[in-house]
Amino acid sequence: MKYLFVLILFSGLIITPVFAQEPKNPSLIIDTIEVPSYEFNKILRDADIIQMEETHGVSWQVTIDNNLLYANPNGNAVLRIYDKDNPEKLVEIGMGAKPNEKFWIAVNTPKEGYVVVHSDLERGWSSSSKSIVSYTERAGLTVNNGARIVVSNLDIGVFKIGSYSVYGMESSTDPPAINSGSMVLEFISGDPAKNPIAFFPFYIAAAVGILVGILYLTKKRS
Numbered sequence: 533m534k535y536l537f538v539l540i541l542f543s544g545l546i547i548t549p550v551f552a553q554e555p556k557n558p559s560l561i562i563d564t565i566e567v568p569s570y571e572f573n574k575i576l577r578d579a580d581i582i583q584m585e586e587t588h589g590v591s592w593q594v595t596i597d598n599n600l601l602y603a604n605p606n607g608n609a610v611l612r613i614y615d616k617d618n619p620e621k622l623v624e625i626g627m628g629a630k631p632n633e634k635f636w637i638a639v640n641t642p643k644e645g646y647v648v649v650h651s652d653l654e655r656g657w658s659s660s661s662k663s664i665v666s667y668t669e670r671a672g673l674t675v676n677n678g679a680r681i682v683v684s685n686l687d688i689g690v691f692k693i694g695s696y697s698v699y700g701m702e703s704s705t706d707p708p709a710i711n712s713g714s715m716v717l718e719f720i721s722g723d724p725a726k727n728p729i730a731f732f733p734f735y736i737a738a739a740v741g742i743l744v745g746i747l748y749l750t751k752k753r754s
Contacts, residue, residue, distance in 0.1 A: 559723040561586050567717065569600055569710040572609050572700030579612075579699040587616050588721035589692035593666040597716040598659060602629035607709030608700045611717070613665075616694025618642065623673065623688070625665060627657050629709075635663075637675050637683050650675065650682045667691055693719065 563584065571580075600609050607629045615621035620642050628634035635656025638648045657663055661678030669690060675683040696717070700709030 559590070559721075559726040561588060561719070561721050563588075563717075563719040565717045565719070567698055567715045569712050569714060571698050572600065572607075572710040572715075573708045574699045575701045575704050576610075576699050578704075579697040581614065581619075581695050581697045583695045584693060584719070587692050587694055588719050589616075589690075590721065590723040591668045592693060592719065592721035593664060594693075595718040595720075596625065596627075596663040596665070597718075598627055598657070598663070600713040600715055601711045603708045603711040605629050605631065606706070608634075608702075609710065609715060610699050611715070612697045612699075613693050614695045614697075615690075616692040617690075619695065621688070621691065623665065623691070625663065625675070627663070633657050635677055635682075637665075639673070639686070639688055641688065649686060652677070652682070656682075693721070 563586070594613065596611065598609060602609075608626055609628075610624060610626045612622050612624045620640065622640045624636075624638040624640070626634070626636045626638070632654050633656055634651070634653050636648055636651040638646060640646045657677050658679065663678050664676045666674050666676075667688075671685050673683060673686040673688050673691075674681060698715070
């Protein structure tokens with residue numbers, strides 16, 4: 533047991549500096565974008581499609597921090613994210629004004645067309661929490677409205693974020709949807725397979741296991 537204690541202590545000393553100097557995943561991309569209120573006072577056909585400087589693919593997450601002050605109870609704040617290779621493929625997140633705070637998720641694909649996959653007409657989101665849209669090529673699309681998961685592992689095929697747009701008015705004759713504030717979007721993506729030391733802890737665990745076995749056999753023979 534004395535040898536085992538020394539071994540564990542020694543392995544701990546080795547592992548700690550390694551993780552302290554762990555390099556970042558070279559594929560990691562982080563984009564933080566603040567969308568001003570006036571961008572939402574548009575109808576869909578007038579919305580500007582903004583191209584991302586870098587593509588977010590393989591595994592990505594979009595965090596939505598909605599700090600908008602709505603101008604009327606029928607106003608909306610809608611975010612659309614588009615696939616880089618096929619802009620007809622998109623994910624739409626809609627967030628309505630108080631008091632209802634409706635919340636919906638829709639996807640558009642060339643095969644299925646526009647489909648609403650989730651809709652809450654009341655208390656669908658809260659300004660005190662952030663909504664999160666996440667995706668992996670294996671698990672598909674998952675959406676959390678800040679309180680709970682409302683869409684889980686939806687298969688949308690391969691989806692690489694190449695651009696986005698926002699709008700909030702259904703008709704050009706509608707009153708402005710948003711009065712002030714902003715929506716902060718954080719895009720994070722990366723390929724876990726490109727982390728060179730992703731499996732390092734498993735190698736250490738295996739090595740420790742082998743050494744413990746050797747010590748045990750040596751002690752038994754002695």
